[in-house]
């Protein structure tokens with residue numbers, strides 16, 4: 001049951017996210033305004049093929065992003081996946097903005113978009129900071145984007161798209177400067193794939209967006225741990241390689257974002273990476289579940305996993321592709337991991353901190369909900385007759401909320417609150 005819809009994120013920000021209107025215009029002009037019936041049919045056919053590849057295809061067909069060498073797949077990706085993934089980036093950046101003060105005064109920002117494809121994370125970051133600049137009344141903002149990919153063909157498209165999006169953003173905010181650097185490199189080489197100039201803790205943010213899914217565990221950047229009686233598994237070594245990569249690249253105030261498809265294999269892969277970051281004293285987990293050292297989903301059953309789902313205003317052109325391709329992007333689903341460097345850990349192992357992982361439920365005379373904490377996932381309930389000032393918040397919990405909860409007893413695998421229980425929402 002954990003496997004289904006264990007949501008990690010609170011859809012705290014705009015409940016209904018929408019793409020800025022210029023996104024469709026920029027994409028339209030990128031394809032020379034060819035958005036007619038036959039173009040849509042072609043794109044939908046290729047999206048259907050890509051979707052099959054992403055969800056049911058063999059890793060060999062995805063490995064190293066070779067599919068990006070084909071123009072028709074690049075076009076399909078740009079039309080269909082880029083817009084949705086842009087919004088996921090903006091959503092996570094908004095969440096990060098709330099977690100870190102060190103970004104609030106920054107007028108220059110450097111990122112690495114690793115496995116950048118058409119430029120999703122870079123363009124998403126430009127959109128995010130343009131809106132922050134307008135909101136905060138900044139005069140200037142300089143964004144340096146390092147875009148890294150193993151496909152030279154998609155890097156070329158990325159360069160043009162980033163230019164086009166930057167121009168559109170500059171119309172609303174002329175003080176925006178976007179400085180892009182392209183890096184043709186293979187992430188299988190681990191931190192050696194990092195351009196030398198980026199190996200010295202210079203980045204504010206690092207994005208791995210939908211790229212780990214295209215690298216098998218054996219292809220992840222390995223990091224040997226020396227003599228060890230119990231040698232680490234390939235996955236663990238790969239995780240340590242990624243932690244090392246991030247450690248070399250990020251500024252002390254930097255954040256790393258990992259975003260993967262909402263599929264069990266990739267979600268569990270990310271949860272295992274989460275646990276490796278959690279064990280490393282240089283890092284703090286910002287999301288999901290910052291207070292938990294070991295994710296309980298990984299040890300209960302192979303079937304357990306977690307993902308996020310946010311509502312968006314699906315644009316008309318995506319709805320048309322959905323209809324023609326027989327798939328659906330009515331909501332945005334993904335899994336994510338957000339870590340920061342250099343912030344002291346807090347509340348680790350705290351038995352009173354939980355994340356809401358189900359919808360609230362009402363029974364005869366009681367409220368119920370599933371919460372995930374240090375000891376695992378449990379059903380919690382509060383009898384209506386025990387409602388009090390201090391526990392009333394229990395009835396208002398929503399999936400993804402992070403809470404402090406004290407005062408409960410275990411009764412037949414169910415944790416029950418009483419009148420003295422305290423329930424408090426945490427940011």
Ligand SMILES: C[S@@+](CC[C@H](N)C(=O)[O-])C[C@H]1O[C@@H](n2cnc3c(N)ncnc32)[C@H](O)[C@@H]1O
Nearest residue numbers: 064065115116117120149150151186187209210
């Ligand atoms: C699914 S796309 C993701 C693009 C973009 N980050 C996004 O989220 O929309 C995966 C990208 O990763 C790139 N890629 C796959 N394996 C790679 C590797 N070993 N090194 C560098 N890039 C890789 C592919 O070429 C492709 O552009």
